[in-house]
Amino acid sequence: MHIGLTPDQEFFQETTRKFLDAQCTPAELRSLAADPAGYRPQWWHQGAELGWTTPLVPEARGGGSISGAGLADLSLAALEIGRHAAPGPFIPTNVTAFSLGHSPAGAMAGAWLDRLLSGAATAAWLRADPPGMDLGGAALTARTAPGGGLVLDGRAPVAEGAADADVLLVTARTEDGLVQAVIDAGAAGIRRRRLDGVDLTRRWAAVELEGVEVGADGVLDPGLAEGQLCISLCLQQAEAVGAMQAAFDMTLAWTANRYSFGRPLSSYQEIKHRMADMRMWLEASYAITVSAIDAFDAGRPDASELASAAKAYVGHFGPELVQDCVQIHGGIGVTFDHDLHLFLRRVTAGVPAYGSPAQHRRRLAGMVAQRVAS
Amino acid sequence: MSDRAAGTKPETEDVESFRRRARAWIRANLDPAPQGEAGLGRTRSDEQELAQVARAREIQRALFDAGLAGICFPVEYGGQGLSLEHLGAFNQEVAGFDCAADLQIPTFTPCAAVILEFGTEEQKRSHLPAILRGEEMWMQFLSEPSGGSDVAGALTTAVRNGDEWVMNGSKIWTTGAWWADWGLCLARTNWDVSKHRGLTVFMLRIHQPGVEIHRIEMLNGNREFCQEFITDVRIQDSDRVGDVDEGWTVGIRWMFHERTAMGGGSPYVVRPAGSGSGGLVGSGDSLWPLLVAGGRSQDPTALDLVGEAHTLALVGTALTPRIGASMRSGALNDQAAAIARLYSGTRSVRYSTIAYELAGPAGLAWDPDDGDPGPGVGYLMRQAACIGGGTTEMARNVISERVLGMPRETSHDRDTPFRDVPRGPAAG
Numbered sequence: 001m002h003i004g005l006t007p008d009q010e011f012f013q014e015t016t017r018k019f020l021d022a023q024c025t026p027a028e029l030r031s032l033a034a035d036p037a038g039y040r041p042q043w044w045h046q047g048a049e050l051g052w053t054t055p056l057v058p059e060a061r062g063g064g065s066i067s068g069a070g071l072a073d074l075s076l077a078a079l080e081i082g083r084h085a086a087p088g089p090f091i092p093t094n095v096t097a098f099s100l101g102h103s104p105a106g107a108m109a110g111a112w113l114d115r116l117l118s119g120a121a122t123a124a125w126l127r128a129d130p131p132g133m134d135l136g137g138a139a140l141t142a143r144t145a146p147g148g149g150l151v152l153d154g155r156a157p158v159a160e161g162a163a164d165a166d167v168l169l170v171t172a173r174t175e176d177g178l179v180q181a182v183i184d185a186g187a188a189g190i191r192r193r194r195l196d197g198v199d200l201t202r203r204w205a206a207v208e209l210e211g212v213e214v215g216a217d218g219v220l221d222p223g224l225a226e227g228q229l230c231i232s233l234c235l236q237q238a239e240a241v242g243a244m245q246a247a248f249d250m251t252l253a254w255t256a257n258r259y260s261f262g263r264p265l266s267s268y269q270e271i272k273h274r275m276a277d278m279r280m281w282l283e284a285s286y287a288i289t290v291s292a293i294d295a296f297d298a299g300r301p302d303a304s305e306l307a308s309a310a311k312a313y314v315g316h317f318g319p320e321l322v323q324d325c326v327q328i329h330g331g332i333g334v335t336f337d338h339d340l341h342l343f344l345r346r347v348t349a350g351v352p353a354y355g356s357p358a359q360h361r362r363r364l365a366g367m368v369a370q371r372v373a374s
Numbered sequence: 375m376s377d378r379a380a381g382t383k384p385e386t387e388d389v390e391s392f393r394r395r396a397r398a399w400i401r402a403n404l405d406p407a408p409q410g411e412a413g414l415g416r417t418r419s420d421e422q423e424l425a426q427v428a429r430a431r432e433i434q435r436a437l438f439d440a441g442l443a444g445i446c447f448p449v450e451y452g453g454q455g456l457s458l459e460h461l462g463a464f465n466q467e468v469a470g471f472d473c474a475a476d477l478q479i480p481t482f483t484p485c486a487a488v489i490l491e492f493g494t495e496e497q498k499r500s501h502l503p504a505i506l507r508g509e510e511m512w513m514q515f516l517s518e519p520s521g522g523s524d525v526a527g528a529l530t531t532a533v534r535n536g537d538e539w540v541m542n543g544s545k546i547w548t549t550g551a552w553w554a555d556w557g558l559c560l561a562r563t564n565w566d567v568s569k570h571r572g573l574t575v576f577m578l579r580i581h582q583p584g585v586e587i588h589r590i591e592m593l594n595g596n597r598e599f600c601q602e603f604i605t606d607v608r609i610q611d612s613d614r615v616g617d618v619d620e621g622w623t624v625g626i627r628w629m630f631h632e633r634t635a636m637g638g639g640s641p642y643v644v645r646p647a648g649s650g651s652g653g654l655v656g657s658g659d660s661l662w663p664l665l666v667a668g669g670r671s672q673d674p675t676a677l678d679l680v681g682e683a684h685t686l687a688l689v690g691t692a693l694t695p696r697i698g699a700s701m702r703s704g705a706l707n708d709q710a711a712a713i714a715r716l717y718s719g720t721r722s723v724r725y726s727t728i729a730y731e732l733a734g735p736a737g738l739a740w741d742p743d744d745g746d747p748g749p750g751v752g753y754l755m756r757q758a759a760c761i762g763g764g765t766t767e768m769a770r771n772v773i774s775e776r777v778l779g780m781p782r783e784t785s786h787d788r789d790t791p792f793r794d795v796p797r798g799p800a801a802g
Contacts, residue, residue, distance in 0.1 A: 003696060288692045
């Protein structure tokens with residue numbers, strides 16, 4: 001992701017890449033297409049051992065990052081996961097670990113955090129938008145219960161990894177704004193239904209909450225929600241960039257090896273210029289994503305703005321790039337046997353997640369309006 | 375450019391104390407930056423133009439006297455011998471102030487950068503301090519009427535005569551040649567070898583007998599571009615830059631410096647933070663007044679366009695330093711500057727379109743008493759951003775061939791003596 005990684009970061013990325021090279025072959029991904037969870041628990045465990053779950057959690061709580069810039073470190077794993085179109089609840093589990101790791105070490109948070117960090121458990125995030133904002137969030141509401149707890153109601157129609165998650169992070173609306181809670185995914189009042197989706201191995205579920213009771217020790221600080229969104233956007237764009245890179249590399253090689261009319265495709269200026277445009281979109285996607293990651297790691301106030309810009313850009317040009325790769329491949333590019341669709345699926349799944357590009361453009365315009373008005 | 379220019383001061387000033395020194399001086403000595411269009415979008419009178427140039431020279435002289443000129447130029451040629459980080463700090467501190475930044479290209483780069491890289495010791499000592507003092511303004515005598523992008527196909531010819539050369543021909547698309555002092559000129563010195571092997575670079579004093587300057591009026595009324603007609607102009611051999619017939623070696627770096635400047639990542643020019651194609655010009659913030667004036671601040675379509683322009687501005691701001699860092703680290707070769715150039719051109723085009731849409735009817739007709747014309751005229755000039763400084767088509771060629779290693783375009787002039795290369799349809 002970043003230019004000028006530390007040797008430790010390079011090592012981390014390299015071990016993740018080697019692990020995924022061995023474990024996440026295209027053949028394996030195709031066989032996982034029929035698997036309900038889309039990934040193997042043992043495999044997720046190993047990923048956790050490689051350090052996929054700890055970077056956003058303070059050391060004192062069992063986490064720790066390589067460089068001190070946790071999101072930058074984690075984005076290296078995200079990039080490789082995207083480059084391999086790898087399955088697993090990577091984003092929601094890390095988002096939940098972040099919030100548990102930045103909440104008081106109560107009984108509920110502590111127990112779940114340890115299991116998330118070790119890879120023994122995974123999480124899903126059911127997300128409502130803050131009042132006045134529309135990033136495609138779910139209709140989830142909360143009311144306060146006696147003793148400082150909450151009662152949750154509503155429906156999250158498309159929640160990543162929710163069918164197999166052990167724990168749910170819920171961001172819901174009240175009349176006064178957002179509240180957050182962490183709940184056992186098997187708690188009374190929760191109904192989960194598996195969905196089919198565009199990604200071969202990533203899984204989504206529809207979740208209904210009906211009078212789900214949360215004790216005081218499961219209530220989290222709603223102030224963490226903006227950070228959660230920022231992390232999700234950054235990791236999701238890093239994954240998308242990885243998938244874009246894979247599709248681009250595959251297509252560049254194809255243009256050199258495929259001959260038409262006695263010349264390689266790569267010798268046609270039309271093809272060259274499209275590859276040049278794609279190379280620009282790719283570099284620009286790296287740049288804006290890294291820019292948002294750095295702002296988040298530094299605690300800068302423009303992190304949200306940059307994260308929205310990253311989504312608005314990568315969410316648009318990511319799928320455009322991979323679709324153009326399909327076009328350059330011709331008919332074989334839309335077959336199941338070719339690997340290109342693994343990456344097309346990954347960037348396509350990313351478009352509406354955590355707010356669509358159009359929703360983020362609208363959010364950016366709102367930020368501009370606020371700044372100009374003040 | 376390495377982290378530090380050659381010829382560092384014995385004790386290098388650290389970035390933060392340099393920043394404090396720059397800030398204090400800037401606030402005490404510079405005026406607020408003038409508002410309005412820069413570069414090609416500008417339409418102003420000759421008197422205004424000359425006053426601006428005179429002012430730029432004064433500002434440059436003041437910067438020089440304050441030890442703030444040529445931040446990344448070596449000390450022995452009048453620069454400060456400091457790093458890109460120092461330049462970055464200066465760019466931040468000078469934001470919002472008039473530092474004559476729009477006149478730094480092409481004088482400081484590519485011209486001074488080329489002299490620094492290829493000039494003789496005598497040439498460097500004679501010209502670089504004068505440039506940094508604001509005494510010499512330079513222009514590029516590169517393009518010719520016979521070919522825009524094919525700069526190596528230059529027809530302007532210099533013939534050797536003892537210690538002198540005699541030059542004849544015509545150059546075009548030189549900005550401000552009517553008020554500038556010197557031109558860096560690419561000329562053909564050998565017609566019997568192939569195109570790239572018969573070129574030489576010269577330093578040409580612009581205002582002298584035999585150099586006739588014709589000003590070109592652009593469709594928006596701008597008259598900065600010139601065409602020069604060069605007739606029997608004598609040039610001393612000591613004003614030759616690089617070896618005889620090795621002009622293309624110089625030319626490749628020349629155009630690299632130009633692309634780097636267009637993309638916004640050059641160490642040789644001051645670029646106030648938030649300005650220029652690599653900065654936040656064209657941010658959503660700058661479009662907001664158009665939205666309000668058109669009564670569309672609640673219109674979802676208009677808001678979407680503001681968000682798009684803002685996204686593209688933020689991406690541009692992130693992209694330019696990334697490419698610079700990639701080239702310095704060796705992750706990308708120096709041809710990757712073309713990626714930033716392609717981005718800035720295509721982004722600017724999109725911005726012009728969005729601005730015209732947001733302006734509504736006020737973009738197409740306006741009251742002359744209200745000052746500058748609106749985004750309508752900017753829209754008419756839209757493609758200039760993808761033409762000047764090397765077209766985006768050329769940038770795409772460079773990216774595909776030099777960055778991605780795709781096959782070169784077939785050409786019919788590489789292995790043929792230049793005099794035999796076709797220059798138009800065959801007769802009959």
